Amino acid sequence: MKIPIDLKTGSIDAKEEKDVIVGIDLGTTNSLVAYISGENPVTIKSNCGQNALTPSVLHFSKDETIIVGDEAKKFLVSDPQNTVFSVKRLMGKSYNDVSKLKSSIGYEIIDEDKEALVKIRVKNKFYSPIELSSEILKSLKKDAENHLKHPITKAVITVPAYFNDAQRQATRDAGKLAGLDVLRIVNEPTAASLAYGIGLSRDVVSNIAVYDLGGGTFDISVLHLEDGVFDVLSTHGDTFLGGDDIDRLIIEHWENKYIPLQGDEAKSLNFGQEIRLAAEEAKIFLSSHDHFLSKIGNLYLDLDKTTFETLILPVIQKTMDSVRLAVKDSGLKTEEIDKVILVGGSSRIPLIKKHLKEFFGITPDDSVNPDEVVALGAAIQADILAGNRKDILLLDVSPLSLGIETVGGLMDTIIPRNSKVPAKAGRQYTTSVDGQANLRISVYQGERDLVQHNRKLGEFILRNIPGMVAGMPKIEVQFIIDADGILTVKARELRSGIESSIDIRSTYGISEEQMALMLLDSIKNAEGDVQRRGILEAVNEANNILQASEKFIKQNEDILSEDEIVMLRNLTVKLEKAVDSSEKDTIHTAITKLNDYSLPLAQRALDVNISKALKGVKV
Numbered sequence: 001m002k003i004p005i006d007l008k009t010g011s012i013d014a015k016e017e018k019d020v021i022v023g024i025d026l027g028t029t030n031s032l033v034a035y036i037s038g039e040n041p042v043t044i045k046s047n048c049g050q051n052a053l054t055p056s057v058l059h060f061s062k063d064e065t066i067i068v069g070d071e072a073k074k075f076l077v078s079d080p081q082n083t084v085f086s087v088k089r090l091m092g093k094s095y096n097d098v099s100k101l102k103s104s105i106g107y108e109i110i111d112e113d114k115e116a117l118v119k120i121r122v123k124n125k126f127y128s129p130i131e132l133s134s135e136i137l138k139s140l141k142k143d144a145e146n147h148l149k150h151p152i153t154k155a156v157i158t159v160p161a162y163f164n165d166a167q168r169q170a171t172r173d174a175g176k177l178a179g180l181d182v183l184r185i186v187n188e189p190t191a192a193s194l195a196y197g198i199g200l201s202r203d204v205v206s207n208i209a210v211y212d213l214g215g216g217t218f219d220i221s222v223l224h225l226e227d228g229v230f231d232v233l234s235t236h237g238d239t240f241l242g243g244d245d246i247d248r249l250i251i252e253h254w255e256n257k258y259i260p261l262q263g264d265e266a267k268s269l270n271f272g273q274e275i276r277l278a279a280e281e282a283k284i285f286l287s288s289h290d291h292f293l294s295k296i297g298n299l300y301l302d303l304d305k306t307t308f309e310t311l312i313l314p315v316i317q318k319t320m321d322s323v324r325l326a327v328k329d330s331g332l333k334t335e336e337i338d339k340v341i342l343v344g345g346s347s348r349i350p351l352i353k354k355h356l357k358e359f360f361g362i363t364p365d366d367s368v369n370p371d372e373v374v375a376l377g378a379a380i381q382a383d384i385l386a387g388n389r390k391d392i393l394l395l396d397v398s399p400l401s402l403g404i405e406t407v408g409g410l411m412d413t414i415i416p417r418n419s420k421v422p423a424k425a426g427r428q429y430t431t432s433v434d435g436q437a438n439l440r441i442s443v444y445q446g447e448r449d450l451v452q453h454n455r456k457l458g459e460f461i462l463r464n465i466p467g468m469v470a471g472m473p474k475i476e477v478q479f480i481i482d483a484d485g486i487l488t489v490k491a492r493e494l495r496s497g498i499e500s501s502i503d504i505r506s507t508y509g510i511s512e513e514q515m516a517l518m519l520l521d522s523i524k525n526a527e528g529d530v531q532r533r534g535i536l537e538a539v540n541e542a543n544n545i546l547q548a549s550e551k552f553i554k555q556n557e558d559i560l561s562e563d564e565i566v567m568l569r570n571l572t573v574k575l576e577k578a579v580d581s582s583e584k585d586t587i588h589t590a591i592t593k594l595n596d597y598s599l600p601l602a603q604r605a606l607d608v609n610i611s612k613a614l615k616g617v618k619v
C-alpha cells in the first residue's frame with residue numbers, strides 16, 4: 001500500500017495518489033506530450049531529441065523493429081520505402097481519398113481495393129493508419145513514463161476541428177492500441193486557447209480566433225469566452241492544407257527551374273526526399289531571412305523571399321477564405337474579435353501574420369510557442385478532467401450539419417452545423433406505404449438540401465414495424481453526439497417500441513477536401529437548392545395525395561356518384577401532369593383543387609361508414 005505524503009504540509013494525505021493524465025498533440029508532422037507540473041503545463045522532451053517535438057515519422061528496420069521520431073526521420077532520405085510519415089492524413093481514409101499523395105511519399109500505400117480503408121505495406125507486413133499512429137503514441141507514452149517515473153495510462157488527445165466521426169474514432173482506437181485510456185478527444189483550437197490561459201480567470205469576456213496551420217491540416221475557429229466558459233462559435237478548415245503543400249510548391253518551383261537539367265539522378269527516390277527536406281529548410285529559413293541557398297550533389301538550389309511569397313500566396317489566400325467564412329458563421333463582426341492566436345509551425349510565416357493583421361486589424365499572438373501550444377492546452381484539459389479545475393467547462397461544436405434522407409432524396413437536418421456538443425436532438429417520421437415493415441434510415445453530413453450532394457455517414461434499417469396504414473407509425477429518430485463529437489443515431493417506433501441504432505464509426509472514406517468544399521458549395525448553390533427543395537417537397541406532397549385519392553376512390557365506389565368519380569379522376573390526372581411539369585406553383589395549385597373537391601366527399605364517406613358501422617354492417 002502507498003501512503004502519499006503532502007510535501008507542502010508534511011501531513012499524510014488520506015486521498016489516493018492521483019493519476020497523471022497527459023495531454024497529447026498527435027500531429028501530422030510532429031507530435032508532443034505534455035503534463036501539468038505544479039501549476040503549469042510543460043512539454044516532455046523526447047528521448048533522442050533535444051526538444052519536445054517528436055516527428056510523426058516511423059522507420060522499420062530489417063528485423064521489423066519500429067523506431068519513431070528524430071531517429072526515424074533520418075531515414076526519410078536513405079530508406080524512404082521503410083519510412084512512414086504523415087500518417088494522420090491517412091486516418092479513416094480510403095485509397096481513393098489519398099491517391100494523390102502517392103507521388104509525394106516513398107512508402108507503399110495499398111491500392112487493391114480503392115474503396116476500402118487505407119493500408120500501408122512495409123516489407124511484407126500490412127499496417128493500418130491506426131496501428132501506425134499507435135506506435136507514435138506508444139513512443140510518447142514511453143517518453144512520459146521515463147520522465148515521470150511511473151506508468152501512464154490516461155490521456156487527452158487532440159484532433160483538428162475538421163476531423164469527422166470516423167477520424168476521431170480512429171484516433172481513439174490508436175490510443176487504445178497504445179495502451180492509453182483516451183479520456184477525451186479535444187479539438188486543437190480549443191486546446192490552444194486554453195494554453196493561452198484564456199478562460200482560467202472568470203471575469204474575462206472575449207472573442208478569440210485561432211488560426212492553426214501545421215504540416216498537414218488547417219483550422220480556423222472562432223471562440224467566445226464568458227464566465228470561464230469557452231464556446232466555439234464556428235469552425236472552418238481543410239485537412240489537406242499545410243506546410244507539406246508549401247514544401248511541394250517549392251519543389252515544383254525548383255523542378256521547373258532545375259531538374260530537367262539533371263537527368264537520371266533527379267528521378268531517384270533519395271534525390272526526391274533530399275529535395276523535400278531542402279524545400280522545408282528553405283521555407284523555415286525564409287521566415288527570418290531574405291534569401292536561401294543550398295546544394296544537393298552538384299545542384300545549387302536557391303529561393304528568395306519575394307519568389308517564395310508569390311508561390312505560397314494561393315495557399316494563404318485559401319486559408320483567408322476559410323477565415324472569412326468562420327467569422328461570418330460566428331455571427332460576429334471582424335472588429336468584435338479581441339484576439340487572434342497563431343498555432344502550428346507554418347503560422348510562423350510572416351506573410352500569414354501580415355494577412356491576418358490586415359483582416360482583423362490586430363496583431364496575431366504567437367507568444368506561446370506555436371509548436372507546443374496545442375499539447376500544453378491538452379495538458380490543461382487533462383488537468384480539468386482530473387478534477388483539478390472544476391470551475392471550467394468546455395463546449396465544442398459539430399462543424400457540419402447532421403441529418404437523414406427523407407422522401408425524394410431531401411436532407412432533413414436534425415443537428416444543425418455549429419451546434420454545441422454534446423448534443424441530442426430528435427424528430428418524428430412515419431411510413432409512406434401501407435403495411436410498411438422496414439424503414440431505411442440514411443445518415444448524412446453536410447449543408448446541401450439534397451443528400452446526393454452531402455456526405456453519407458452510414459445507414460441502417462428499422463425492421464419489423466407492425467403492419468399499419470401509411471402515416472400511422474410514429475418513428476422517432478434521435479441523434480446523439482457525445483463530448484468527443486462521435487455520433488449515435490437511434491430509431492424507435494413509438495407505438496410498438498421496436499428500435500434500432502447505428503454506430504457511425506464504421507463509415508470511412510470520402511475526401512476531406514470534399515468536406516471543406518461542401519461548405520463553400522452550400523453557399524454557392526443555396527439559391528438553386530432552395531428551389532429544388534421546394535419542387536421536391538411539392539412532388540412528395542402530390543404523390544401522397546395521389547396515393548390517398550386512389551385508395552379513397554377504390555374504397556368508396558358505392559358511396560360516390562359516377563360524376564364525382566369522373567371529376568376526381570380528372571383532378572388527379574391534372575395533378576399528375578402538374579407533377580410532370582416540375583413547376584412548384586402548378587403542383588400546389590393542382591393539389592389545392594383536388595383537396596377542395598375531395599374534402600366534402602371524404603366527410604360524406606366518413607359519415608356513411610360510421611352509420612354503417614353503428615348498424616353493425618361490416619365496412
Ligand code: ADP
Binds near residue numbers: 027242244370
Ligand atoms: P502538425 O500540427 O501538422 O504536426 P506542426 O504544427 O508541427 O504540424 O507544424 C509543422 C509544419 O510547420 C511543417 O510543415 C514545418 O515545415 C512548418 N514550420 C516549422 N517552423 C516553420 C517556420 N519557421 N516557418 C515556416 N514553416 C515552419
Ligand code: MG
Binds near residue numbers: 025027215344
Ligand atoms: Mg498541429
